[in-house]
Amino acid sequence: MLESIVIIGLVAPFVVGLSWRWPRLRAVLAGVAALYPLIALSVLYGRTIATAYARIPFLGTELSLRLTPLSWLFGIGIATIGLFGLIYSFSYMKGKQQLGLYYLLYLLVNAGMIGVVLSGDLITFYIMWEIMSVATFLSIGLARGQALPAGMKYILFSIGGSTAMLLAIVSLYITYGTVNIAALSAAMSGASVGYALSILVLFSVAFGIKNAVWPFHAWLPDAYAESVTPFSAVLSGMLTRMGVYGFLLVMYGMIGLPLVQRMTYGPVGYQIVLAWIAGITIVFGVFTAVLHDDAKRLLSWSSIGHGGYMILGLLLAGTLNLSGGIFHVINYAMSVSLLFFVVGAVEYRTGTRDLTQLGGLKERMPVTFIAALIGVLGMIGVPLTSGFVSKWLIYKGLILGGHPFLAFAALIGTWGTILYGYKLIHNVFLGRMPARFEEVEEVPWGMRIPMIALAGLIVLFGILPGIPLRIISLIETSFGVSALPTAIVGAPSGVGELNLLNILGGILAVAIAMYAIFSPTARARRAARTDTYTAGAPTPISGYHYVSHFYDPAERIIRPYLTDWCGVFYSWVGRQANAFFNGARKVYSGNINTYALWIVILLGVFVTMNLLGWRP
Numbered sequence: 001m002l003e004s005i006v007i008i009g010l011v012a013p014f015v016v017g018l019s020w021r022w023p024r025l026r027a028v029l030a031g032v033a034a035l036y037p038l039i040a041l042s043v044l045y046g047r048t049i050a051t052a053y054a055r056i057p058f059l060g061t062e063l064s065l066r067l068t069p070l071s072w073l074f075g076i077g078i079a080t081i082g083l084f085g086l087i088y089s090f091s092y093m094k095g096k097q098q099l100g101l102y103y104l105l106y107l108l109v110n111a112g113m114i115g116v117v118l119s120g121d122l123i124t125f126y127i128m129w130e131i132m133s134v135a136t137f138l139s140i141g142l143a144r145g146q147a148l149p150a151g152m153k154y155i156l157f158s159i160g161g162s163t164a165m166l167l168a169i170v171s172l173y174i175t176y177g178t179v180n181i182a183a184l185s186a187a188m189s190g191a192s193v194g195y196a197l198s199i200l201v202l203f204s205v206a207f208g209i210k211n212a213v214w215p216f217h218a219w220l221p222d223a224y225a226e227s228v229t230p231f232s233a234v235l236s237g238m239l240t241r242m243g244v245y246g247f248l249l250v251m252y253g254m255i256g257l258p259l260v261q262r263m264t265y266g267p268v269g270y271q272i273v274l275a276w277i278a279g280i281t282i283v284f285g286v287f288t289a290v291l292h293d294d295a296k297r298l299l300s301w302s303s304i305g306h307g308g309y310m311i312l313g314l315l316l317a318g319t320l321n322l323s324g325g326i327f328h329v330i331n332y333a334m335s336v337s338l339l340f341f342v343v344g345a346v347e348y349r350t351g352t353r354d355l356t357q358l359g360g361l362k363e364r365m366p367v368t369f370i371a372a373l374i375g376v377l378g379m380i381g382v383p384l385t386s387g388f389v390s391k392w393l394i395y396k397g398l399i400l401g402g403h404p405f406l407a408f409a410a411l412i413g414t415w416g417t418i419l420y421g422y423k424l425i426h427n428v429f430l431g432r433m434p435a436r437f438e439e440v441e442e443v444p445w446g447m448r449i450p451m452i453a454l455a456g457l458i459v460l461f462g463i464l465p466g467i468p469l470r471i472i473s474l475i476e477t478s479f480g481v482s483a484l485p486t487a488i489v490g491a492p493s494g495v496g497e498l499n500l501l502n503i504l505g506g507i508l509a510v511a512i513a514m515y516a517i518f519s520p521t522a523r524a525r526r527a528a529r530t531d532t533y534t535a536g537a538p539t540p541i542s543g544y545h546y547v548s549h550f551y552d553p554a555e556r557i558i559r560p561y562l563t564d565w566c567g568v569f570y571s572w573v574g575r576q577a578n579a580f581f582n583g584a585r586k587v588y589s590g591n592i593n594t595y596a597l598w599i600v601i602l603l604g605v606f607v608t609m610n611l612l613g614w615r616p
Helices: 002-018 023-043 069-092 099-117 122-143 147-176 181-190 193-210 220-226 229-239 242-255 257-261 270-290 295-315 319-350 366-380 386-400 404-429 445-463 466-479 500-518 552-562 565-585 592-611
Strands: 049-056 061-067
Touching: 002 023, 002 049, 002 061, 002 099, 023 069, 023 099, 061 069, 061 122, 069 099, 069 229, 069 242, 069 319, 069 445, 069 466, 099 122, 099 229, 099 242, 122 147, 122 181, 122 220, 122 229, 147 181, 147 193, 147 220, 181 242, 181 257, 193 242, 193 257, 193 270, 220 229, 220 295, 229 295, 229 319, 242 257, 242 295, 242 319, 242 466, 257 270, 270 295, 270 404, 270 552, 295 319, 295 386, 295 404, 319 366, 319 386, 319 445, 319 466, 366 386, 366 404, 366 445, 386 404, 386 445, 445 466, 445 500
Parallel strands: none
Antiparallel strands: 049 061
16 A cells, blocks of 8 residues: 555656646546545554565665654645645636646655655655655746746755765665665664764754755745745645654654764753754744745745744653654644635735735635634644644743753744734734725635635644644654653643643633623724724725834844844855856857867866876
8 A cells, every 4th residue: 555655646646747638637636646645544544564665686675665653644744735735726726827737746746745754765765855856846936937046946955955865875875785764773773973973964954954944944935935825835834844754764763862862072962952953943933934024925934933843842852842843743734834825815816915915804704814813823822722732742841851941942932923923914804904805705615625624623633632642652652752641632640731621611711701791781883994093083094004014113123133144145155156157157168269278278287287296
């Protein structure tokens, strides 16, 4: 079945692409291709499988696939987000050009991601990683315009990460004579700390780039903002989190936690250094998001910040931290995918995603508004959402683990999330609606269904967190880490009681009490749109500002501290490289006399070196 998931995943996109003349057939084939891995992985829940599918004689190794609790969780997440994005695409992309190529690349990206998590050896892992990266590059550039340089920036970073990964794989093969992940896990238990650290650093570069950890984040904002929106949801929801999967696989599944914990020199160690980088990523990412008025760019910077939460959780390897880090992958995948769907829905109906041009859409797009509200609450971590559970586990793990400053960085990140989350909700859905949007309608059901489903999952996992925590416990057991004891409604008192049914009951009790207190009072008067914001006095339409820049004072204070110096540096490197290659290109003038001159000069250099006594 593992082989069928990978084979169908890689073949189906091309079959879908070839059916571009028959839109209905294309939609059916794409739906089956996206639904099959979800059904197959659901059937395989709880099973651990390893199977060889080919042998490379000259390397003396087998290529294999395997299913573990970790790969199952990421695989089911990829398949779910991929399916929702595809359903959303059927309405959102209708009438657009190059649909055959779009669906081909969309499904190929999903196939590459599933292939990565099902890989049982590093060669298969690397091949699938490259399929995923190249298909992503082409998908980003599909929108043309500014998407082309965004895609180029992404692929340049990806090439750097892939090169580092390839060096690590070659070194492991030369040292141990195998690329099988299970065999390497057994072999590396006896590796020296220095060698294991060098391997881990090389993989960390590859996975840090993919997860957009500071200072490797510069590719992400443009890539997310310029991609077509359904693909942005997949890109932000699961593809970027392939970096988190890689960290978990190499740190815990291959090198092993005991060896990683020995990578220290005095008070400085691999885990604590990367944990502080994750803390910087959180604060820098979420507060930079506050500065943006482009809704997709705001969510892009949010993704950078929340990636720091995930890395922070998995690095400081207590049971609570690890559970929280993995749980936050699930929560954020749902929340950010939902919010990209929301932004896409707003742009679909209004033609803009500029937050300064919107407002008041709550009345015209109520389903989208509720979805946006739940998505933002999930990001913030409000009780009864899945984000509350994941952040509670991370906070508590950091505090009990003796990392108060990192816990404070995580808390500051939540404050930043509140700021940009409220900005998104207020500027799009609250306040007064511009007159040109008076006739805006809710989006088609094909776009509403994925939003409703993701919003429902955020609330479901917030009230019954034991559903994902059970598979997370299996992952921890497979890593040799003490599993988090869980119940369907939370965690027992042994690790700090967390009972979401009690919290739900408390919230309902307060709501009922407030209703009982205030219901007998006088009914509120519904204010007309023209008598708000000025103490009840009518406001002329011509003098009304639809969106208030109420963060301007704060932005003026924090903006100098949030300059993206890494992005500035990468841009400078790009300009210098472009100038160098433009100069070097002049060597190839097409004039044979010029080429003859270069040959004569080179021969002269060799003769001079020979006369000086230099022998190569």
